[in-house]
Amino acid sequence: MRQIVINSTPQEARVALVEGTALLEVFIERTRAKGVAGNIYKGRVTRVLPGMQAAFVDIGLDKAGFLHASDYFGGSVPSSAEEDVEPGLQLASGNGSHKRPPIEEVLRKDNEVVVQVAKEPIGGKGARLTAQIALAGRALVYLPRAHEVGVSRRIESQRERDRLREIVAALRPETGGVIVRTSAEGLTKREIAADVRFLSRLWSRIATKAEAVGAPALLHYDMDLILRIMRDFFTTDVQRVVVDNARDHHRIVSFLETVMPRLASRVSLYEGMEPIFERFNLESQITRALQRIVRLKSGGYIAIDQTEALTAIDVNTGRYVGRSDPDETALDTNLEAIRAIVDQLRLRNIGGLIIIDFIDMQKAAHRRRVFDALGECLSKDKARTNILSISPLGLVEMTRKRMRESLPEILCSPCPACEGTGRVKAVQTLGYEILRLLKREALRNPEADRLAVSTRPDVARFLVETEKRGVEQLAREIGMVVDVHTRADLPRSRPFEIVAQKVSREEPSEARQLNERPRAGIRD
DSSP states (O other), X not given: OEXXXXXXXXXXXXXEEEETTEEEEEEEEETTBOOOTTOEEEEXXXXXXXXXXXXXXXXXXXXXXXXXXXXXXXXXXXXXXXXXXXXXXXXXXTTTOSOOOOHHHHOOTTOEEEEEXXXXXXXXXXXXXXXXXXXXXXXXXXXXXXXXXXXXXXXXXXXXXXXXXXXXXXXXXXXXXXXXXXXXXXXXXXXXXXXXXXHHHHHHHHHHHHHXXXXXXXXXXXOOHHHHHHHHHOOTTOOEEEESOHHHHHHHXXXXXXXXXXXXXXXXXXXXXXXXXXXXXXXHHHHHTTSSEEEOTTSOXXXXXXXXXXXXXXXXXXXXXXXXXXXXXXXXHHHHHHHHHHHHHHHHTOOEEEEEEOOOOOOHHHHHHHHHHHHHHHTTOSSXXXXXXXXXXXEEXXXXXXXXXXXXXXXXXXXXXXXXXXXXXXXXXXXXXXXXXXXXXXXXXXXXXXXXXXXXXXXXXXXXXXXXXXXXXXXXXXXXXXXXXXXXXXXXXXOEEEEEEOOOTTSOHHXXXXXTSOTTOOOO
């Protein structure tokens, strides 16, 4: 049973796609950081880069958007269409010709241009922009600057494809191209006609507004997360939508009654006392999706490491002893890992360059079998993927299209102690660092009598026990008392403090006694 589970609060909306009890995908949109992908803006060119054949465009966000020549001139289906479309659909400005002028001849600083956000700003990068506008409806995507009709490859029946193509060819606007979405399968001519009218009127309003306002300006705001999910994911194979907010329940039903009334009855309001994501066992699955290790039922596991440049996925047998034949054991583990890998790519929304290190397989037939199984699993992924052949060492290079931040990027922040590396300094490393800094502080503060070190208990024990002689030797060398104190409340990002102190002869007797102790004294 496939369901959509929605948790909505004033602070954020979370939408989960669930198959049985398994979490397939989770989408999160926070009120303070709403996404901009799909929004249409009138922007102003701030800089043209001939060497990159690109331009930066101010659309009113914190960072200027990036517009590449391929996304300005067109010639292919824009990425914002988010559909796996058969080849042949050409954008009007491209005219199927590869001979286009350099971008600096058509775009100059301060030019105004209507663009759409194709990819959200990620990290320090601005939004990726396209001048090839795509307006998504329930059944269709309308491309005002294209021509001809494309049909989603995910509609497998040739009879249905021909039927839909014939309907859309008769209904589509005089200008512009149309993509028939997967969700159009089985829809009537009347339902498709409603989508055509809606998208045509929407583009007319956007074009009129673009003529009237100056740049930068927002021309069209795409739907919020909840309604976008209803539009893009609520298909006939989804048996139920459950939402825990009465207002959003009303919004969803009203929206569905307008665009797909047959499905409105499948939406229900959750009124249980237990939080909805806990009721459906989703919180624990989200937590596991943030972990590096993913366990396989056999006892093997995969390890997922994300860096700025790529994501590395390592397959290991772990506790799985398998068959007596090592080659068969490797094959079994690799095949089991494929399903987990594809599920995690989708759940974590991992995109960009991905390297999968399968367990070494000696037989070419085994490598082909693993490669074919990976391709079959990825064919069901809505995100576009490209896989290179598997190497003799079991390495697979692939790319996966990424439209938004990954789940760890949304829910996590870099570790302040390890600065995002995933590792922190060892106790021994910190201890020796403290000894070096004690010498430096003594040179900087020659008038001091004492250096007081406050550090974590494990580091303090290392200094007063394991390296006691080293501390005593350092104290004699610098001619100061070294005191080591434990501080359990110090964060890992600041694991120690060193303070240079001078004990005055006028201070109370306890302080004088401290100053008169042997120079090599250590206090814990």
